[in-house]
Amino acid sequence: MKFKTLVTAVCLLTMPFVVLAESPVSAESLVSKTQQEQKEQRAHNVQREAGFKHTEQTIQAQRDSLLAMREKLQSETEKLSDIFSKNEAELSTLEEQLRLDTGSLGELFGVVRQSAKDLNTEIETSVTSVDSAKYASVVNEIVEAKALPSMLQLTGLWQGMVEQITASGEIAPISLPYINGEGYKANIDAFRLGSFALVSDQGYVQWNSDRHVAKPYLKQPQKGPVLADLSTINQAGILPLIVDPSRGIMLEQLANTPSLKERLENGGVVGKVILGLLAIGGIIALFRGTKLFIIRQQIKGQLKQPQVPGNNPLGRVLSVFYDNKERYTEQGRSVEALELRLLETIVDEQQHLEKGLSMLKLLAALAPMLGLLGTVTGMIETFQVITQFGNGDPKVMAGGISMALITTVLGLVAAMPLLLAHNILSTQADTIRNILEKQGISLVAEQAEKVGTTA
Known part of the structure; x- marks a missing residue:
């Protein structure tokens, strides 16, 4: 706007005086117009300056706010750094304690797993699996586990041990699947002598834990017990019995011992x-x-x-x-x-x-x-x-x-x-x-x- 005014002024000064003499009204209006424009320009400049100052004040306030926020964040960072160092030291102590505790738990897990393996072998090979294998699945889970056993599994292991200990001292009547010498399968009544043997009407029978079926031994010991003898024990009291302490190994070897006729x-x-x-x-x-x-x-x-x-x-x-x-x-x-x-x-x-x-x-x-x-x-x-x-x-x-x-x-x-x-x-x-x-x-x-x- 100023440039336009200056150009107008220069033009007016260079115009021939003849023209001014001839047009007095036009020059006055032009000056007035120029002055009016200058006023508007000054007002506009004042308004812009006010906007600039306001913007400057706003930016200054934002700067002050950011500086205060920076100081606050620096203070918080220092506090968090102190807390982090403290937590790091405490974490190192806890990690060392965890390592020691984990080592103890690892040894305990080894003992528990070995006990579970022994108990699992006992359940699989003993005749107690006929009617006393309630916790066999829990014991098998502990044997196959790769991590520390849970409290529920430990409780199941303990209960399985108690179950086997109790069963090993019982003379209990049971019913079990049986395959005779001719290959026919049927359920028969028998007695379980603790964890040692099974006795039926034919005498001792061999328990196959893999197939969950019993079969007769090829040869019975002399004066071996039968079902009627054990029924008498259950009713009357104690009766001497011939028991295989090896849980069937000696009875199996008895079949391999030839008689005098065979010799x-x-x-x-x-x-x-x-x-x-x-x-x-x-x-x-x-x-x-x-x-x-x-x-x-x-x-x-x-x-x-x-x-x-x-x-x-x-x-x-x-x-x-x-x-x-x-x-x-x-x-x-x-x-x-x-x-x-x-x-x-x-x-x-x-x-x-x-x-x-x-x-x-x-x-x-x-x-x-x-x-x-x-x-x-x-x-x-x-x-x-x-x-x-x-x-x-x-x-x-x-x-x-x-x-x-x-x-x-x-x-x-x-x-x-x-x-x-x-x-x-x-x-x-x-x-x-x-x-x-x-x-x-x-x-x-x-x-x-x-x-x-x-x-």
Whole structure:
């Protein structure tokens, strides 16, 4: 606006005075207009200056407010920094305490987890799982957990231990699934003997915890309990029982323990031959022993009545003496002839007394030799099996080795009683022969004395 006014003024000054003279009204109006514009301009400038001052005051107020806010924030920052340092120190202390506590809890968790594993094994392998496995799932959760167990899980572990301890001291009637030897499945009544065994009508039964079913043992112990026996215990009191403390291991091994019949069958053909020899030798020994015993009794009776010869070896010797002494004396024959006749009779009687003893001796000698034969045969069979299947599995070689050992044992077992019987019977025969010889010599001596006196 000022520039426009100045331009107008310059134009007016440079205009020819002729024009001014000719237009006096126009110049005055132009000056007036210019002055008016100047006033407006000044008013506008004043208004702008007032706006500027107001803006300056507003900005100054904002600056003062920001400075105050900055000071306040700096103060708060210092306070927070102090609090942070304090919290950091306290946090470091708490972290150290947490580390120590976590280590203790880690050890505790290891103990808890090991206890849970032991209890889980007990539940899975023991017969108490039939009716006392309420907390098995909680125990399994602790075993598989990767973090510290909760209080609920610890309580479940404790209750599971109490449950197993209580069940181990009970004789409880239960119903359980059972598969018999023919493969049929049914529910049967049984008794649980603590954590040791299950007893049914057939005796002890084996519990399969994986399939949750019971099956019979292949072999029962002698005088083992049955369901009726345990019912009597439940009603009347205490009854002695045969219990497997190994919880079924010994009962399983009982099936692998062969009976005497099975052992004899393992001896094969050679073992049967040895047993046959033992039976024959036993019959001979029994028969000859009875015969010799009867003869000894007859001889004892004959010694009490020597004048009346009987039907026994001594009686036959006396008969020979009485029948021949007068004849030999009348014919003038020497006493030596009578002695020889008596000796002949004694030798005949000795042959009858020792009849069968040589067979016993032969059988006693053959038995260990046959046992050795069975041993060699069994080892040959073992080596053949090794050649075919190798020696990786000892069970493959068990048959031949069993045959070798069984035949050896059978041979020795057969030889010893046969030798003992032969010795006893030989002693008895020798005793009887000595009695006959003594009596014969006595008779000859008596006759020799009579002959000498007569001469």
